Amino acid sequence: MSESNISEKAFTQIQEEGIKPSSEIKFHFQRSLFWLFAFVSLLIGALAVAVTLYIIADNDWDLFWQHGAGFGWTRAILYALPYFWLIVLGGFLLVSHYTFRHTKFGYRYRLWQVIVANIILAILLGAIFYFCGFGAKLDYVLAKKVPAYQEINNPRIKIWSNPQEGLIAGEIIQPGLDIIILEDLQNRQWRVNIGQAKIKPAVLLLDGERIKVLGRINNEMEFWAEEIRPWFGRQILWEVRHETKEKINH
Amino acid sequence: MVEKQCLEKTDAELVELSLKNSNNFLCLLKRYEKKLLFYIVRLSGFREEEAEDVLQEVFVKTYYNLRDFDSRLKFSSWIYRIAHNETISALRKKKVRPAELLDDESWLKIATKLDVQEFVENVLLHEQIKHIIDRIDEKYRDVLILRFLEEKDYAEISDILKKPVNTVSTLINRARKIFKKEFDKYERK
Numbered sequence: 001m002s003e004s005n006i007s008e009k010a011f012t013q014i015q016e017e018g019i020k021p022s023s024e025i026k027f028h029f030q031r032s033l034f035w036l037f038a039f040v041s042l043l044i045g046a047l048a049v050a051v052t053l054y055i056i057a058d059n060d061w062d063l064f065w066q067h068g069a070g071f072g073w074t075r076a077i078l079y080a081l082p083y084f085w086l087i088v089l090g091g092f093l094l095v096s097h098y099t100f101r102h103t104k105f106g107y108r109y110r111l112w113q114v115i116v117a118n119i120i121l122a123i124l125l126g127a128i129f130y131f132c133g134f135g136a137k138l139d140y141v142l143a144k145k146v147p148a149y150q151e152i153n154n155p156r157i158k159i160w161s162n163p164q165e166g167l168i169a170g171e172i173i174q175p176g177l178d179i180i181i182l183e184d185l186q187n188r189q190w191r192v193n194i195g196q197a198k199i200k201p202a203v204l205l206l207d208g209e210r211i212k213v214l215g216r217i218n219n220e221m222e223f224w225a226e227e228i229r230p231w232f233g234r235q236i237l238w239e240v241r242h243e244t245k246e247k248i249n250h
Numbered sequence: 251m252v253e254k255q256c257l258e259k260t261d262a263e264l265v266e267l268s269l270k271n272s273n274n275f276l277c278l279l280k281r282y283e284k285k286l287l288f289y290i291v292r293l294s295g296f297r298e299e300e301a302e303d304v305l306q307e308v309f310v311k312t313y314y315n316l317r318d319f320d321s322r323l324k325f326s327s328w329i330y331r332i333a334h335n336e337t338i339s340a341l342r343k344k345k346v347r348p349a350e351l352l353d354d355e356s357w358l359k360i361a362t363k364l365d366v367q368e369f370v371e372n373v374l375l376h377e378q379i380k381h382i383i384d385r386i387d388e389k390y391r392d393v394l395i396l397r398f399l400e401e402k403d404y405a406e407i408s409d410i411l412k413k414p415v416n417t418v419s420t421l422i423n424r425a426r427k428i429f430k431k432e433f434d435k436y437e438r439k
Contacts, residue, residue, distance in 0.1 A: 006287070008276075021269060021316040023317065027315075
């Protein structure tokens with residue numbers, strides 16, 4: 001290759017055009033942005049894990065175990081899986097992987113290494129969030145604020161919309177000692193006899209309270225309750241009680 | 251700066267000095283001019299004048315991004331990365347497939363380094379090598395050039411192409427297999 005003088009040419013161009021090295025702050029900012037995105041994605045992934053754990057743990061597993069509840073385990077597990085959150089988790093793991101790969105030395109790690117590390121971190125962080133009650137709280141807030149969320153995500157809706165199988169759930173619209181009126185998840189009103197029912201301590205039977213009822217159909221739109229459970233899990237119970245009481249006081 | 255003083259300095263030291271006084275940057279440019287020009291030509295198959303234009307752009311970009319250089323990385327890996335990216339952009343603009351433009355001698359060298367020289371000597375004509383090379387995927391070509399023509403080690407290739415070291419090693423092994431398979435086919439003919 002012939003002797004050329006590109007170095008001189010480039011150097012002259014730099015000087016003539018007054019080109020200066022770009023500021024260090026700009027590069028720091030770009031790098032920090034990728035780390036921030038990676039961290040936020042991981043955080044959302046961890047929240048998805050926390051809600052998934054909460055939904056799975058809060059499922060009425062005993063019901064399937066004791067009664068079979070007409071479902072069988074396969075169907076019960078398929079119903080219980082919070083697909084929405086699993087998709088969210090998968091999506092954010094991918095985003096987190098992408099952003100991590102764009103950090104300064106992120107490319108040095110193999111795809112599976114980054115994915116596995118992300119999954120482990122999301123599970124660890126998600127477990128901490130779950131034990132702190134964040135999973136339950138997020139599920140509760142979304143269920144309250146976003147109507148579609150319950151429909152898409154909450155597997156309990158499918159399970160507790162089976163009066164023929166002895167399972168209904170909904171909101172108490174008229175409390176009472178022996179008979180309550182319950183509006184179920186399909187907005188049908190049931191006259192529920194609770195005289196002989198075993199009522200879980202967490203249930204207050206207040207107006208507007210959400211409950212799950214195990215029992216059998218007596219007549220058309222009449223239900224004989226054998227057991228009443230709170231709709232929300234233990235982790236969120238105090239908050240629900242507080243809100244229900246406030247609603248009544250108003 | 252006096253040429254001799256320039257020679258005594260490491261790349262990282264010259265980067266530091268260049269940030270204080272731009273005149274020092276010329277030393278760095280001269281140090282890499284020839285190597286990078288060869289690299290650009292090998293990678294792109296550009297004519298010398300075209301390659302020089304690309305290299306000039308590489309040097310300007312290197313200076314503009316000088317503060318982004320991280321001393322945990324070799325300066326040579328960093329500047330090769332800029333050269334690689336700039337060459338690929340130039341190729342995309344021209345819409346040419348680079349492998350078709352690499353000379354036979356370079357590919358013969360690669361074939362030799364891949365331990366398939368016995369096939370090369372006994373079986374193949376340069377035209378046949380070229381036929382195989384023309385069909386080889388770009389991802390293999392990039393790694394092969396860096397490993398066997400630029401003589402970079404796996405860690406450096408990893409830093410230049412921004413791929414994990416294991417991936418670099420896998421690509422080289424796969425390229426070796428592709429070569430052997432193709433050579434076997436020719437031998438049977």
